[in-house]
Amino acid sequence: MRLHFYPIFRREIKSYLTSPTVYIAAGLFLFMSGLLFYGILENFSLLSGDAQYRREMGFDKLNFTRHVVSNLYWVINFLLLFVVPAFTMRLLAEEKKTGTFELLVSLPFRDWDIVLGKFFAAYAVLAAILGICSYYVLVMARFGTPELPVVGIAYLGSFIVAAAYVAIGLLASSLTENQIVAAILAFVILLGLYLIGDLSTPASAGVAGVLQALSLRYHSEQFTHGLLRVQDAGYFLLVVAIALFLTCRVLELRRLRA
Amino acid sequence: MQIRPLRIVSYVGFLLLLSGLVATGLHGRFTSITAGVSALGLATSLLFFAPRATRNIKLYAAFFVYSSLVIGTLVLLFLILERHGWQYDATRNKRYSLTPITRNFLKRLPQPVHITAFVTETERDQARLLLEQYATASPKVSYTIANPFREVGLARRYSLQVMPGDIFIETVTTSTESRARLARVNRLREEDITNGIVQALRDQDIVLYFLVGHDELPLERSTALATLAGQRVSVRDLSWVKDQLERMGIRVVPLSLAQRGKVPGDASAVLWVGPRADLSGLEAQTLRQYLENGGRALFLLTPDIPQATGEIASVFRNTADLLARFGILLPNEIVARVGASQPGADHFSIPVGLLSHPITQISVEDPLFFVYARPVQPATVLPSDARVDVIAQSSPDCVRLSSGEIATALVRKQDLSKVFSPQEVGAIPLGVASLRLDPNQSEEKATRIVVFGNADFVSSERINQKAWLLFNNSINWLVRAGELLPIPSTDIENTPVVLTDGEKQFLFLVMVILVPTIVGLLGLGYSLARREQQ
CATH class of the missing domain: 3.40.50.880 (Class I glutamine amidotransferase (GATase) domain)
Known part of the structure; x- marks a missing residue:
């Protein structure tokens, strides 16, 4: 089977590898996640060694998996909210700005090929950065007692969550010619979906249920607990499918209008 | 003067959005109606940004209908998937899963049961995670999660003094004449909720x-x-x-x-x-x-x-x-x-x-x-x-x-x-x-x-x-009054870790300084070299 989107994927990957922005963003992401992971470990160590502090914080028992593993992957998923827009902002906005978009659509590619090629390229770069974070697992195994199946699910969850973020970032990039606007738009959509469950506070029970079902945070948190649920994986796949579908429609609309 | 239907629709949308938000403000919270009106208003008001050319109206309408159909189908598929939820709990003592005792009991539920959990906002996710499993395990279980300070009317239905943490379990009867039995538990844990259901289903205390x-x-x-x-x-x-x-x-x-x-x-x-x-x-x-x-x-x-x-x-x-x-x-x-x-x-x-x-x-x-x-x-x-x-x-x-x-x-x-x-x-x-x-x-x-x-x-x-x-x-x-279900507690293991100063310094050096710097600098060097080559 021939992957029609592969030429676009290859071109995008090359473009990413020569872009200094990507390395700066990756370095910042690793710095922030490393710093926060260090903070989580140090706090856990402090709680473990100081019974009074532990009582003050209301912990009867300290579980490494619950306190360190879950919090680490929660932090990673949260940081991705900020990092992904930086990776996806240029995907289509730059093409439109520089005029290469018209050239791209004149080539024998379907809209789906363009969208999938760009999506997988951005996702591959992000997955590579998440892959670098795999050394955190070694750190946890060396210095603590993590439940490795939980680590596996939480880590897998970060890859699933990242796919949804990239798809939304790509959609935002298709809506504008300005990269900064695309990044802000992606961030606003992601943050909105992340926080929408918190709107359930002023909502009645029925609406609260719907708002929580839409919440990125609620679904991503289940992975960090070591839970792999059809509902959560299905939710992120749904977000990816809808975002990519809408990106295709936006491209189609632009082509038809022209 | 040229009439632009999309603009008019978008103005109506703005009005709907505004009235939805005002009604929410007056009511103090979103209801199904105010949320629906606000969402519809938001969606239609976005038409304000549609291009001026009305000749494209058919195009946009087709776009809208087609997209709605596809997205609607995807959402429907997701909802079907969600109803038949499957999960893998990777924790050692399966602390996020119902025990086989509860699951077997729920399969044999003789009549529908509704659980109303009054929780604080911080406990809402935890409550949902647990109650969702009950609803997935048996179609006869439904649940509502509410904040007792906001859902005052709902809280008063059960008691004058409902506090966060109170969970009410009631049997749902089709006959309006028979009074539903009510059980009250005050911990958001499986053993309490399952035995609360048993209690609600019992003929007598x-x-x-x-x-x-x-x-x-x-x-x-x-x-x-x-x-x-x-x-x-x-x-x-x-x-x-x-x-x-x-x-x-x-x-x-x-x-x-x-x-x-x-x-x-x-x-x-x-x-x-x-x-x-x-x-x-x-x-x-x-x-x-x-x-x-x-x-x-x-x-x-x-x-x-x-x-x-x-x-x-x-x-x-x-x-x-x-x-x-x-x-x-x-x-x-x-x-x-x-x-x-x-x-x-x-x-x-x-x-x-x-x-x-x-x-x-x-x-x-x-x-x-x-x-x-x-x-x-x-x-x-x-x-x-x-x-x-x-x-x-x-x-x-x-x-x-x-x-x-x-x-x-x-x-x-x-x-x-x-x-x-x-x-x-x-x-x-x-x-x-x-x-x-x-x-x-x-x-x-x-x-x-x-x-x-x-x-x-x-x-x-x-x-x-x-x-x-x-x-x-x-x-x-x-x-001989129904079942008593002894659900074992799923307490977490105590696994403390104390790091020495040397270990802390090593971890800080590696995770905060070395790895990010190496990735950033090597990457920058590589990208600049490639650019020079090009």
Whole structure:
């Protein structure tokens, strides 16, 4: 089977590898996640060694998996909210700005090929950065007692969550010619979906249920607990499918209008 | 002037959005209507940004309809998927999954149940995660999560003082005439919610009366009292059992027969656990009347041997007479192990085997020991309407010791294998279940009695899972009021980690400085080199 989107994927990957922005963003992401992971470990160590502090914080028992593993992957998923827009902002906005978009659509590619090629390229770069974070697992195994199946699910969850973020970032990039606007738009959509469950506070029970079902945070948190649920994986796949579908429609609309 | 329909629709959208938000503000919260109006308003107001050319209106309409259809189909698929939820819980003790006991119970739910959990906003996700599993496990379970301070109307439906953490479980009946039963629990944990459902489904409340006034095992925690009295701290009490029973929605009430003169009418069963003194004649008569009228009772009777004399101190003459009427014999003896390797106290630690009976259907493999046990056995001649089954017996290397010389010899640490002949050694019955039913009456009126020759196996000090299940099944068999589900707690493991200063410095260096810097600098160098090449 021939992957029609592969030429676009290859071109995008090359473009990413020569872009200094990507390395700066990756370095910042690793710095922030490393710093926060260090903070989580140090706090856990402090709680473990100081019974009074532990009582003050209301912990009867300290579980490494619950306190360190879950919090680490929660932090990673949260940081991705900020990092992904930086990776996806240029995907289509730059093409439109520089005029290469018209050239791209004149080539024998379907809209789906363009969208999938760009999506997988951005996702591959992000997955590579998440892959670098795999050394955190070694750190946890060396210095603590993590439940490795939980680590596996939480880590897998970060890859699933990242796919949804990239798809939304790509959609935002298709809506504008300005990269900064695309990044802000992606961030606003992601943050909105992340926080929408918190709107359930002023909502009645029925609406609260719907708002929580839409919440990125609620679904991503289940992975960090070591839970792999059809509902959560299905939710992120749904977000990816809808975002990519809408990106295709936006491209189609632009082509038809022209 | 050119009329632009999209603009007009977008203005209407703005108005809808505005009115939805104003209504929300006036109401204090989003309702289904205000949220729907706001969402519709937001969607239509976005048309304001649509290009001016109205010639494209068909294009946009087609785009909108097509996208809606595809997205709607995807959402529908997701909702179907969500209803048949599957999950893999990677935690070691499966702390985010329902136990098989609960899942089996939910599959057999006889009628729909609705759970209303009042929680704070911080607990909302936790509540949803747990209750979602109940709803997924059974289509007959539905749930609502609400904030008692915001959903005041809903809270008032249940009680005037609803606080975060209160969970109400009610049966849902189709008939408007029948009143739904309501159970209230106050912990967001599986064991509480499952037993809350059991409680809501029950025809009536279970009330267990624990007899007091004969130096029984105390119902309350005895450590504080022992410490105050300057004694060695022990937990020979029933506080753990009491907590578990109350968690299952069962009322536990102390009862002094001497003071009250009768067993209250709402008693589901009477329990007498670890007394050191016999019933008075009047108390025995009161209890006999209660039992003959279809009462239920559990007797846990431990013998105790003062070390100085070797005599069996507790002589339960009135109790033995009472039980004899129902075909149960309570000899004034204790059971000892001949085969115990160490002389002395180990002779009295009796391994217990369970015989086939509804009470003994326990799959747990924990060992069960009675430390000091008295024989309990069926009478050779039973009343015509009574049936007595032995449900527990000692290991086959045991003998009966009567009060007097042999017991004294034992206390002096003699080797029992030299005292007894092999014919006297064997398995000795330690627990019986008696069912006495008048053929002209319904089974609900049957007298049910369970007797074990030991009480300490349910004390907080000694109880294990098997002992708890044996006790729980005994109550279940006695009261015959639906199920009591002993859900084991899924406590987390304590796995603290203390890092040394050197380890902390190493981790900081690697995770915060080295790795990010190496990735950033190497990447930048590579990208600049590639650019120069190009």
